[in-house]
Amino acid sequence: MRAALSIEPGPADSLEIRDIEAPTPAPDEVVVEISAAALNFSDTLMIRDRYQVKPPRPFSPAGECAGRVVEVGSEVADFEVGDLVCGYVGYGAARERLAVRASTLVKVPDGVSPEQAAVLIVTYGTVLYALRDRANIREGETLVLTGLSGGVGSAAVELAPLLGARIIACTATDTSALRGQGIELFVDPAAPDVKLAVRDLTGGNGADVVLDVTGGPLTEQLVRGTAWGGRYLVVGFAAGEIPRLPLNLVMLKSIDVMGIHWSAWAQRDLAAHRRNTEWLLRQVVEGNLSPKIDTRLPLARIAEGLTMITERKVRGKIVITM
Numbered sequence: 001m002r003a004a005l006s007i008e009p010g011p012a013d014s015l016e017i018r019d020i021e022a023p024t025p026a027p028d029e030v031v032v033e034i035s036a037a038a039l040n041f042s043d044t045l046m047i048r049d050r051y052q053v054k055p056p057r058p059f060s061p062a063g064e065c066a067g068r069v070v071e072v073g074s075e076v077a078d079f080e081v082g083d084l085v086c087g088y089v090g091y092g093a094a095r096e097r098l099a100v101r102a103s104t105l106v107k108v109p110d111g112v113s114p115e116q117a118a119v120l121i122v123t124y125g126t127v128l129y130a131l132r133d134r135a136n137i138r139e140g141e142t143l144v145l146t147g148l149s150g151g152v153g154s155a156a157v158e159l160a161p162l163l164g165a166r167i168i169a170c171t172a173t174d175t176s177a178l179r180g181q182g183i184e185l186f187v188d189p190a191a192p193d194v195k196l197a198v199r200d201l202t203g204g205n206g207a208d209v210v211l212d213v214t215g216g217p218l219t220e221q222l223v224r225g226t227a228w229g230g231r232y233l234v235v236g237f238a239a240g241e242i243p244r245l246p247l248n249l250v251m252l253k254s255i256d257v258m259g260i261h262w263s264a265w266a267q268r269d270l271a272a273h274r275r276n277t278e279w280l281l282r283q284v285v286e287g288n289l290s291p292k293i294d295t296r297l298p299l300a301r302i303a304e305g306l307t308m309i310t311e312r313k314v315r316g317k318i319v320i321t322m
Contacts, residue, residue: 003095004302004320005058009049012306015061017299023099024071030079030102031071035114037062037093039302039318040122040151041238042263044310046091053263055091061306062320063263065093066108066117076102084108086117086277088125088266094302096322103270106277111285119291119317123151124280125273126235126262127159127211133272134258135209135231139164142202144187144222146170147213147238148178154292154316156211157181162288165209168201170194170222174315189218198225206230206253219243228253235260292316 001022004015025031043061045051066086069079079085079102087105092098108117131137143165147153160167161182168185169178175186187197199206206227212219216239223245226232232255237243250257266273283289294316297305305318 001096002299003060004062004299005060006047007058010047012044012047012303012310015047015303015306017302020095022097025073025076025099027073027075028101028103029073029099030069030076030085030105031097031099032065032067032085032087032105033070033097034065034093034095034322035067036118036322037065037320038119038122039305039309039320040064041236041309043091044306047306053090060092060094061302062093063090064088064118064121065098066114067098067322070097073102078102079105079107084114084117086114086121086281088121088263088273088277090263090267094299094320096299106274106281109281109285112281115293115296115319115321116284116291117281119293119319120280120284120289121277122262123155123317124159124289124291125266125276126152126260127156128276128280129262129265130211130233130235130258130260131156131160131163131165131209133276134260135233137163137165137209137231140166141208142166142168142205142227144168144170144198144207144210144212144225146189146211146218146222147236149174149312149315150213150238151314151317152211152213152235157183158289158292162283168198168207170218194218194221195225198222202227209233211235214239215243216241217243220245220249223249223255223257226253226255229255231256231258233258233260293319295319296321298322
């Protein structure tokens with residue numbers, strides 16, 4: 001079978017497509033014939049050894065996938081050959097077949113394609129965990145979003161209204177497209193005083209929740225624009241700079257600063273992660289979510305997809321189809 005492999009640390013074009021031996025399942029595993037694998041920004045870091053997780057080489061990128069079960073381990077009772085499943089595997093899905101612990105998988109219901117299921121898990125799962133499980137966002141609260149062109153930001157634009165939140169988009173680009181998705185409030189991140197802009201849009205109160213995937217110099221301004229008792233969610237540092245935050249700002253307004261390490265949580269609490277994934281899949285079936293796929297590529301062109309992510313040329317997800 002074919003696999004995209006990282007042999008040595010390097011950029012996307014360092015990946016090699018090779019034929020490798022097909023897997024067999026351990027007693028608690030199933031073998032999935034991959035139909036679709038989704039790429040994320042973390043994959044671009046992992047192949048360069050710049051991510052907190054450093055898999056032993058050679059390894060395949062792509063941490064979320066969907067496909068059909070083709071073999072079942074002796075201890076597995078929940079899945080049968082032919083089941084369409086999806087799951088978060090951390091890395092390794094950019095190959096034609098993968099042996100996966102059955103406990104990490106979820107059955108994909110009728111009405112959801114393998115591609116939709118594959119792109120749903122990481123970004124939408126991160127947003128759901130951040131807003132509902134960590135921030136306990138409530139109906140009518142105001143949410144400031146950064147990084148709206150990325151996967152998490154795009155997912156939040158769809159998911160936040162389902163949780164009752166009113167969105168303020170912190171962006172100066174693609175405002176017409178975002179207006180078409182129902183967003184009416186915008187803050188220019190280059191404005192002279194971002195905190196005042198946020199307060200002006202919230203009647204002087206500030207944002208109830210901030211979902212920040214960029215970090216950098218904007219962080220302190222957005223913390224200053226957070227309401228009394230607000231929640232500031234730290235998701236990532238796409239701006240390339242980890243900010244230093246004056247903790248007196250947190251104290252003076254009783255702000256909760258929450259770290260969102262979704263992948264670690266998903267592996268630590270498999271039951272809760274499965275419930276969230278099943279909830280997201282139901283939203284697709286019911287027509288409430290429509291995961292955005294930017295580009296579909298065959299396995300042989302995976303380097304193109306990773307390069308697009310690195311160069312910020314993606315709106316939505318890149319899907320590798322087998």
